Amino acid sequence: MDRQIMRLDLDSFFVSVEVLKNxxxxxxxxxxxxxxxxxxxxxxxxxxHTLH
Known part of the structure; x- marks a missing residue:
């Protein structure tokens, strides 16, 4: 069996959960x-943010 590695970037995961709740x-x-x-x-x- 080949070894597989998965990397997940969940930097804003908890923020997304809170926004779904509220x-x-x-x-x-x-x-x-x-x-x-x-x-x-x-x-x-x-x-x-775009500054003008």
């Missing part, structure tokens, strides 16, 4: 993580 978050900049002694970012939204 459509009011759509098109907003979001960071999903936790607070504490060390804040951790699990996911963030990416938006492209």
């Amino acid at each position: 459509s009011a978050l759509k098109d907003k900049l979001l960071i999903i993580g936790r607070t504490g002694n060390r804040g951790i970012v699990a996911s963030c939204s990416y938006h492209t």
Whole structure:
């Protein structure tokens, strides 16, 4: 059997889940993580802005 490797880039997965749960978050900049002694970012939204 040949070995196969799959790489998934899920940078914004948790943001997508939150937007599906709450459509009011759509098109907003979001960071999903936790607070504490060390804040951790699990996911963030990416938006492209055009400056004129």
